[in-house]
Each structure stands twice: as structure tokens, then as C-alpha cells.
Amino acid sequence: MPGNQLLLIGLVQALFVLLVAPIFTGLSRTLRAKLHSRKGPDIFQNYRDIFKLIKRQEVVPAQASWVFRLTPSIVMATTLLIAMVIPILTLQSPLGIAGDLIAVVYLLAVVRFFFALAGLDSGSGFGGIGASREMALAVLVEPTIILVLFLVALLAGSTDLGIISQKVAAGEISYYSPAVWLGMASFAVATFIETGKLPFDLAEAEQEIQEGPLTEYSGRSLAVLKWSLYMKQVVVIALFLAVFFPFGSAAVVSTSSLLVSMATFLLKVTGFYVIAALLENSMARLLLFKAPTVTWVAFGIALLSFVFYLANV
Amino acid sequence: MSGTSVVNALAVLLILTSMLVVETRKLQTAAYMYSIQSLVLVAIFLSLAVFMEAEPLYIWSITALITKTFLVPYLILRTLKKVGIQEEGPALETSSSIFLAVGLVALSFVVVEPFHMHAVLKLKVALAVSIAHFLLGLLCILARRNALKQILGYCLMENGSHLTLAIMAYNAPETVEIGILTDAIFAVLIMTIIARRLFKDFGTLDTDKLTLLKG
Numbered sequence: 001m002p003g004n005q006l007l008l009i010g011l012v013q014a015l016f017v018l019l020v021a022p023i024f025t026g027l028s029r030t031l032r033a034k035l036h037s038r039k040g041p042d043i044f045q046n047y048r049d050i051f052k053l054i055k056r057q058e059v060v061p062a063q064a065s066w067v068f069r070l071t072p073s074i075v076m077a078t079t080l081l082i083a084m085v086i087p088i089l090t091l092q093s094p095l096g097i098a099g100d101l102i103a104v105v106y107l108l109a110v111v112r113f114f115f116a117l118a119g120l121d122s123g124s125g126f127g128g129i130g131a132s133r134e135m136a137l138a139v140l141v142e143p144t145i146i147l148v149l150f151l152v153a154l155l156a157g158s159t160d161l162g163i164i165s166q167k168v169a170a171g172e173i174s175y176y177s178p179a180v181w182l183g184m185a186s187f188a189v190a191t192f193i194e195t196g197k198l199p200f201d202l203a204e205a206e207q208e209i210q211e212g213p214l215t216e217y218s219g220r221s222l223a224v225l226k227w228s229l230y231m232k233q234v235v236v237i238a239l240f241l242a243v244f245f246p247f248g249s250a251a252v253v254s255t256s257s258l259l260v261s262m263a264t265f266l267l268k269v270t271g272f273y274v275i276a277a278l279l280e281n282s283m284a285r286l287l288l289f290k291a292p293t294v295t296w297v298a299f300g301i302a303l304l305s306f307v308f309y310l311a312n313v
Numbered sequence: 314m315s316g317t318s319v320v321n322a323l324a325v326l327l328i329l330t331s332m333l334v335v336e337t338r339k340l341q342t343a344a345y346m347y348s349i350q351s352l353v354l355v356a357i358f359l360s361l362a363v364f365m366e367a368e369p370l371y372i373w374s375i376t377a378l379i380t381k382t383f384l385v386p387y388l389i390l391r392t393l394k395k396v397g398i399q400e401e402g403p404a405l406e407t408s409s410s411i412f413l414a415v416g417l418v419a420l421s422f423v424v425v426e427p428f429h430m431h432a433v434l435k436l437k438v439a440l441a442v443s444i445a446h447f448l449l450g451l452l453c454i455l456a457r458r459n460a461l462k463q464i465l466g467y468c469l470m471e472n473g474s475h476l477t478l479a480i481m482a483y484n485a486p487e488t489v490e491i492g493i494l495t496d497a498i499f500a501v502l503i504m505t506i507i508a509r510r511l512f513k514d515f516g517t518l519d520t521d522k523l524t525l526l527k528g
Contacts, residue, residue: 176318178325293407297336300411301329307415308325311422311441 005253010084010094016262017083017238021230022046024273029204031277046230050223058219063123068216071118072224075111079228082107082235085161087242089261090250091169092162099161101149104239105142111232112138115225119213130212133288137200137209140295141193147302148187151179151309152243161239165246182305184244189298191240191272195233198280200291203229209288237272241265316364317436323357324442327476331446331469332414335453336407340461344389347465351381354472357439358479367483373490377475380494385468385501389461392505396461396512405456413452421445436480443480446473460508460518464501471497 026043033040060068085099085107093099112134119131155173156164167173175181196203196210203210214225242249248264250257286294330350337343355378362370405413421444425437450473453466475493478485512518 176322178322181322182325182329293336293338296408296411297332300332300415303411303415304328304332304418307419307422310419311438 006094006096009090009253009258013088013094014080014083017088017231017234018080020266021234022050022227024234024269025204025230027270028273028277031274032281035277035281050227053223054220056219058221061123061216064121064216067121068118071114072221074114076224076228078107078111079231079235083231086235086238087162087165087246087249088238088265089258090253091165091246093160097160101153101159101161104161105146105149115213122216124216127213127215130209130215133209134213136288137193137291140292141190144186144190144295144299144302147299147306148183149243151183151306154309155180161242165242165249168244169246169249179305179308182301182308186298186302186305187240187244191236192276192279193295194236195276197276199283199286202285203233234269237269241268316360319360320357320364320436321438323353323360324439326353327357328418328442328445331449334465334469335410335414335449335456340393340459341390343462343465344386344393347468348382348386351377351472354476355382357476361479361483365483369485369487369490370479370483372487373479376491376494380498381472384498388501388505389464392461392509395509396518410452410456414449417448417452418445421448440477440480443473443476446476458519458521460511460520463520464504464508467504468501
């Protein structure tokens, strides 16, 4: 397959994620409103918010350095890059060898790093606390993600996400093996936390972890950052789907098969959001200091799946 | 899906539920978890009965269903109602006890590795799980301070030894099995009565605080 065509698919993927991400966050807001029996915003409210913010004037704190000004573009660009790298529509990574899971994990870390740094750089005490919490949660969740990804990589014999996707879709890595479904369970928990859902975080409130570092942002930068946060949620879910539920993705590249895999991807992500909405609205906010209890259990399960892999179960 | 893979998957579920029993702070939830776990144990017995064609195991599973899934949690919950629901303090942090639990599971896999008995060759995983289960029960007793939680730990150990028995000697007569089960029930009954007396006299079930004699 010519490389140019794949690059094109990568661009399509990134654009696709860029365009649909606000719908999903809107969906989760609507679902929450429905579960609270209030009217709530409609699904497209996030687009209106973003366009309203773009038109507003931008204010930058006097103490802030270039980090503060560059972060929106860096975060947006990196998230777009991850969206290009992960096999979302096809069963292979559009950027070939760049679709390496280690690279993806590091790219996610770059997003988080700059996000937290900008929160600190803003000079606002509030943003600083948000940043430190974001990093604390990251330290708790990342080991689980990395361990499960390595486990799957060991099973597939390759760290290429595309090859992992193909092997899972072909049934070579079967769900019957306890190591796989244990890993899937703990990865699902990690994904749930990463998307900023309620017992840990409320991804749409300024006093919470994910939006805390945004305190000092305004205008266009705020719009860009918010948009990339919406995208990050979809991207993290896409990573989960690419590793554990690659069914429906196009094995051969053609326009029709790409359209089909777009539709299945939308369905799968909607399913994830519906389940997440049901879960998060049945729980109360967890103290950040209590979060390690849950993440340690998730990590323990991931570790257990690794033990089962070693024992050849 | 072959028979052994069903047993393996259920065995993994058993480990998962027992870890939840150990880690859950709320005693009521832990008791329910124990009930679920016993249900998984019964499912293992049933699948062993089908795949090994062992008739006695059907009766085993029925008695286990009655005693472990319903009676033991009922006894614990009844005692809980009497003493009030007590959250236990952290005797061992979640992080370290999870690491210990995973380490114990790994250890039991290592221990089982050199086994070459004909009877258990196919069910090595389940055997390892049963040993791991016994160790997890021990961990629960050592790492938790609440007396009722320690009773649950004892029940976990009992489940583990039970599974070992079912794997090693699935054709043992039913009387053996029923004897063992009723034994366990009486042990739990007596322990809950003691726990209730302890609570009456000391006002706590924290075993660290039970250091004084009171007459």
C-alpha cells in the first residue's frame, strides 16, 4: 500500500476526531442532565461554547512566560498527532512504525506535561493546585496503562499498535485467556479515569482536576485547550478500542470500508460514553487522597494479569 | 472452549473476588463479595463435575451453595447488624497488601510448577489458584484488624482448601465433604458469637485494642 494513501487516512482520522470530539462531551453532558432529571444543554452546546470563546478577547497574566502562550498549540498539535498515529479507522497505524505504543504513551505524557506546566506557569495558586493534581492522578494511572500495553505487546510479539489490532481482530489474542480479559478490565478502569469521569474528576468544571490548570486561560487559547481536552478523551478511548475492540475497523482501505469503520467507531465510542455516564452519575465525588485505593486495585489487577501471562494461563 | 479453559477462567475470577474481599473496607460489601466468590466456587465445582465426570461433585456443589453462598454471609451480616457497621482502619495500606496478594499468587504458581501428578496435570492452574487462595485468606487474617474481617479471611482459607480437595480427590465420598462443610459452618457460628461477646464487653472489634483482660 502506498505510504501517501495511509498518510491521507491519518489526516482523515485526525480531522474526524477533531470534529466529533465535542459531540461526545456534549453527549455526556446531556446524559448527565437526563439522569439528574433536568433539561440540560443539547449535544451541540460545546461547539457554540468554543465559537463564542474564539471571538472573545484574550488576557494573559503578566507573570506568564512563553510556556503559557505556547501550551494551547502544543497540546492541540500533540493530540492531533496521537489521533493520526492510533489505528482508529484501519487495522494498521496510518503512520507506520510511528504507531508504536511506547511513542503513544509518551505523546500522552507530553500533553499532560505541558498542560500541568501551563497551570503552574500561570502564577495562579488555583491553577497550580490543578496542575499538581493532574500530575498526581497521572502517576497513579500511567503504570496500569503501560503494564497492560506491554502485556498485550508481549502477547502480540510487537509493540506496533497496528499489529496488535490485527492480532486481536483475527482472534490470535483471544479473550478466553484470563490474562487478556483481566488486562482489559484494568485498562478499562484506567481509560475511565483518564477521560476525567466523576468519582475522580469532573472534566467540565473549572474547579476540578482537568480544568483546574485552565483557570487563567481566556479567549481563543481557552477554546483551543478545551477542544483538545475533548479530543484527548476520545483519543484515550480510541486507544482502548484499538487494543481491545478493533472489530469493525477496515482491514482493506477503500472509501466504503472507511465509512463503515467510521460509523462503527462512532457507535463504539457512544457505547463507552453511555456506560461511563451511567457509572459516573451513580457515584459521589471521591477525595483525591482516596483515589490511590482504587488505582492500586486497578494496578493490582493489571499485575495479576501479568502474573497469569507469565504462568501461561 | 475446552473444559480446562472454563475452569481456568473461573479460577481467575475466584482470585479476583477474593482480592476484593480482602481490599473492600466496608464489611457489608465484603460479606456480599464473599457470597459472590462462593458462587464462583460452586460454578467451578459444577464444571469440574461435568468435565471430570465426577458424580459426587454435584452434591458437593449443592451443599457448598447452601452453606457458603447463603449461610456464612448470613451469619456475618447478622452479627454486623448487632454490632453496627464498622469501617476498619488501615492496618496495611492498600498498595502494599495488593502487592503482597499478587506476590502470593505468583508464589503459588511457582510452587505448583514441579507437580507432575497425573490427576492434576490438566488442572495445574486451578491447583495453583487454590493454594493462592489459601494464602490470600492468611493475608486477610494478618493484614486486617477487624475481627469479622478476620473471620472472612478464615472463610477464604477454607474455600481454598476446599478447592484443593475438589481437584485432588474429586471422587471422594460425599460424607467427607458434608463433614468438612458443617465443620466450617460451626466454626464461623462460634467465631461470630465470640465476636459479638467481644463487642459487648469491649465496644470494639479492633483486634489491636483487645489487649486487656476483663473479668
